Amino acid sequence: MFDYDLLEALASVVRTGSFDRAAKQLHVTPSAISQRVKLLEERVGTVLVVRGQPCEATEAGLRLCQHLEQVALMEGNVRDALPGSADGMGHAVPVRIAINADSLDTWFVNAIAELPDVLFDVVVDDQDHSDEWLRRGEVAGAVTSRSQSIQGCDSKLIGNLRYQATASPVFIEKFFPDGQVTLDALKQAPCMIFDRKDQLQYRWMKQVFGQDFSPPSHWLPSTNAFVKGALAGIGWGMNPELLVADHIASGRLAPLVPGTPFDVPLYWQANRVAGASIAKVSEAVLKAGRAALRATTE
Amino acid sequence: MFDYDLLEALASVVRTGSFDRAAKQLHVTPSAISQRVKLLEERVGTVLVVRGQPCEATEAGLRLCQHLEQVALMEGNVRDALPGSADGMGHAVPVRIAINADSLDTWFVNAIAELPDVLFDVVVDDQDHSDEWLRRGEVAGAVTSRSQSIQGCDSKLIGNLRYQATASPVFIEKFFPDGQVTLDALKQAPCMIFDRKDQLQYRWMKQVFGQDFSPPSHWLPSTNAFVKGALAGIGWGMNPELLVADHIASGRLAPLVPGTPFDVPLYWQANRVAGASIAKVSEAVLKAGRAALRATTE
Numbered sequence: 024m025f026d027y028d029l030l031e032a033l034a035s036v037v038r039t040g041s042f043d044r045a046a047k048q049l050h051v052t053p054s055a056i057s058q059r060v061k062l063l064e065e066r067v068g069t070v071l072v073v074r075g076q077p078c079e080a081t082e083a084g085l086r087l088c089q090h091l092e093q094v095a096l097m098e099g100n101v102r103d104a105l106p107g108s109a110d111g112m113g114h115a116v117p118v119r120i121a122i123n124a125d126s127l128d129t130w131f132v133n134a135i136a137e138l139p140d141v142l143f144d145v146v147v148d149d150q151d152h153s154d155e156w157l158r159r160g161e162v163a164g165a166v167t168s169r170s171q172s173i174q175g176c177d178s179k180l181i182g183n184l185r186y187q188a189t190a191s192p193v194f195i196e197k198f199f200p201d202g203q204v205t206l207d208a209l210k211q212a213p214c215m216i217f218d219r220k221d222q223l224q225y226r227w228m229k230q231v232f233g234q235d236f237s238p239p240s241h242w243l244p245s246t247n248a249f250v251k252g253a254l255a256g257i258g259w260g261m262n263p264e265l266l267v268a269d270h271i272a273s274g275r276l277a278p279l280v281p282g283t284p285f286d287v288p289l290y291w292q293a294n295r296v297a298g299a300s301i302a303k304v305s306e307a308v309l310k311a312g313r314a315a316l317r318a319t320t321e
Numbered sequence: 322m323f324d325y326d327l328l329e330a331l332a333s334v335v336r337t338g339s340f341d342r343a344a345k346q347l348h349v350t351p352s353a354i355s356q357r358v359k360l361l362e363e364r365v366g367t368v369l370v371v372r373g374q375p376c377e378a379t380e381a382g383l384r385l386c387q388h389l390e391q392v393a394l395m396e397g398n399v400r401d402a403l404p405g406s407a408d409g410m411g412h413a414v415p416v417r418i419a420i421n422a423d424s425l426d427t428w429f430v431n432a433i434a435e436l437p438d439v440l441f442d443v444v445v446d447d448q449d450h451s452d453e454w455l456r457r458g459e460v461a462g463a464v465t466s467r468s469q470s471i472q473g474c475d476s477k478l479i480g481n482l483r484y485q486a487t488a489s490p491v492f493i494e495k496f497f498p499d500g501q502v503t504l505d506a507l508k509q510a511p512c513m514i515f516d517r518k519d520q521l522q523y524r525w526m527k528q529v530f531g532q533d534f535s536p537p538s539h540w541l542p543s544t545n546a547f548v549k550g551a552l553a554g555i556g557w558g559m560n561p562e563l564l565v566a567d568h569i570a571s572g573r574l575a576p577l578v579p580g581t582p583f584d585v586p587l588y589w590q591a592n593r594v595a596g597a598s599i600a601k602v603s604e605a606v607l608k609a610g611r612a613a614l615r616a617t618t619e
Contacts, residue, residue: 039535040517048535076449077517117540128545135539136553142511144540151374213440219338219375237337237346241433242415242442247426247545255434 026066030091032059033071033080034116037088038144040077063087089160092116096163096300117142118304121156121165123149124217125184126289128246129265130315131166137307149220150287157292163301164293164308176292179309182316183286188227188279189267190259195277197256204280206232214238215252215260217245223261227285261285265315288319324364328389330357331369331378332414335386336442338375361385387458390414394461394598415440416602419454419463421447422515423482424587426544427563428613429464435605447518448587455590461599462591462606474590477607480614481584486525486577487565488557493575495554502578504530512536513550513558515543521559525583559583563613586617 035045036056046053064071071084080088095116122131124147135143146156150168157165157173172178190212195202198212209232214224219242225235241258243249249260250267259279270276291308293301333343334354344351362369369382378386393414420429422445433441444454448466455463455471470476488510493500496510507530512522517540523533539556541547547558548565557577568574589606591599 035535038517040520044523044533044535047533077520079517117538124543127541127543128549132541132546132549132553132555135550135555139555142537142539145542145546146540147542219336219377222338222375225342235342235345237333237342239440240415241440242444243425243430244443244445245422245425245544248430248443251426251430252433255430257430257433257437 025090026063027091027094029059029063029066030087032056033063033084034088034091036060036072036078037080037084040079042078085161092119092163093160093294093296096294097296117144118164118301119144119146119162120304121146121148121153121162121167123147123153123166123168123289124244124246125263126150126166126312129184129263130311131308133311133315134304134307137311138303141304149218150289151222152220154292157294160294162294164291164304166308166312167290167292168287169292170288170290173292175295177295177305178290178292179305180319181289181291181309181312183288183319184316185264186223186227186261186285186287187264187267187271188224188231188259188283188285189253189262189271189276190279191254191256192274192277194253194256194259195279206234210236210238212238213258214240215243215249215258216240217249218242223285223287227261227283230285231280231283286317286319289316323388324361325389325392327357327361327364328385330354331361331382332386332389334358334370334376335378335382338377340376383459390417390461391458391592391594394592395594415442416462416599417442417444417460418602419444419446419451419460419465421445421451421464421466421587422542422544423561424448424464424610427482427561428609429606431612432602432605432609435609436601439602447516448585449520450518452590455592458592460592462589462602464606464610465588465590466585467590468586468588471590473593475593475603476588476590477603478617479587479589479607479610481586481617483562483615484521484525484559484583484585485562485565485569486522486529486557486581486583487551487560487569487574488577489552489554490572490575492551492554492557493577504532508534508536510536511556512538513541513547513556514538515547516540521583521585525559525581528583529578529581584615584617587614 035048036042039045042053042056046056060072069083070081073079118141120143122145127147153165154167154169154173156162199208216224228235243252250262252258253260253262253276267276293305333346334340337343340351340354344354358370367381368379371377416439418441420443425445451463452465452467452471454460497506514522526533541550548560550556551558551560551574565574591603
């Protein structure tokens with residue numbers, strides 16, 4: 024068996040970014056933490072933490088932290104089956120989740136609020152890429168656009184996140200003065216793109232115009248800045264209906280081409296190994312997600 | 322001299338993530354793009370693009386893209402000095418900026434809106450780390466907490482981004498029932514942390530209690546989710562006063578310890594090589610930033 028005192032010291036350094044804070048978290052001295060990490064590095068025969076501001080795990084260090092998190096999740100199952108509160112059995116480890124930015128900024132906090140006893144460690148990635156975190160074993164669950172179950176995981180449909188290609192009336196008047204959004208006019212109108220992974224603007228163009236192309240673009244990696252950017256008239260972009268419905272109703276924003284919503288089905292995939300302790304997380308995610316997203320006819 | 326047709330093909334593939342879209346952007350066929358990138362790779366003697374969904378630059382590819390962006394910025398200076406609109410001189414390349422998430426989600430869009438003719442390529446990093454992008458030459462400017470000029474750059478104070486350690490009244494009642502936020506009680510109360518680089522919660526603890534430690538933590542990498550999380554009572558966190566002042570006034574949120582704001586001075590650092598063409602960006606950033614942030618007495 025591994026020495027889990029050593030692994031916990033490592034994981035705490037990586038999580039808090041500092042030997043001092045890890046020491047405070049585990050109620051030992053910083054030199055005890057340092058000795059434990061060093062001992063673990065000697066046993067494994069490789070460097071596990073890059074000492075810096077903050078301290079970061081090496082690839083091998085990350086692998087050991089992942090293992091610890093999985094063991095902690097499995098401990099959760101045992102903990103629930105034990106009589107009493109099992110308070111003397113050590114403290115809880117956060118559940119690591121990968122999720123798209125637009126879900127995190129709209130409905131996901133409601134899932135966290137459902138579970139006051141669970142800590143969440145959220146990483147953000149595009150819905151077309153969040154499944155990779157699960158595949159690599161770095162998270163226990165993911166909100167993803169991939170319906171097909173990843174090996175060892177269960178996949179459940181949450182619902183459709185509906186997008187509207189939106190811009191301000193002033194922007195629309197400037198670039199489409201006759202109200203017609205033609206392909207040629209759209210090629211001149213600045214567009215907002217979240218980051219290199221964001222394909223939504225291209226996909227909407229393809230759905231509406233039968234082809235995609237690269238208009239002049241701002242790159243703005245923030246859900247909130249996308250909405251603000253549309254309101255300020257810097258460009259058009261695919262905004263979640265959840266965030267712009269009020270703005271559309273009040274006339275501060277308008278759909279670029281009325282009647283062309285774009286739906287992204289989102290799935291919850293969770294690691295089966297984590298079992299019962301992820302089950303209540305799954306339940307909360309599905310409840311909060313289904314309350315906010317649109318039902319699909321799938 | 323480099324062959325800039327080849328470099329433009331490379332940069333367009335990296336920017337749009339696809340050979341097809343690069344072809345449409347540059348009005349040539351996909352096979353022409355493919356040939357140009359291949360030819361460039363032969364000349365340089367190394368792979369420049371990892372073909373995938375999306376296509377991504379290798380380190381060498383990134384270096385060439387950075388060079389192209391710098392040349393494009395310098396062309397902007399010449400362009401401005403030419404008579405006429407210089408429309409026949411090729412198209413504009415976005416200005417790449419590194420910025421902290423809280424600035425992007427609060428005041429930065431106003432700077433973009435000031436300059437309808439400039440495209441922005443925004444990358445997000447912690448204010449203690451955004452200067453590294455500038456140091457590596459990957460951006461033309463950065464909003465950073467570092468006051469000291471990076472080599473080749475000018476540093477200008479924007480102002481203080483003020484934070485308040487905030488939580489919901491229900492959360493405060495639960496974890497601090499007698500209204501007193503003591504060190505021991507705070508160690509039990511869940512806290513929100515943006516990501517591994519985020520030191521704000523620790524710094525505030527140190528300012529108020531003379532020491533920092535690791536309370537049970539949610540990791541939530543979103544400015545907006547931080548505010549929502551505080552409102553939903555999942556934890557306390559350092560929220561920009563710009564986003565929570567209304568919530569505090571209406572009683573939906575409260576400062577954890579009244580009278581303990583935490584100010585982060587932010588600076589605008591811009592690459593001197595970019596010269597006049599970054600000058601109008603600097604002006605817009607300072608104008609929008611100074612209108613939103615607090616003046617310092619520094």
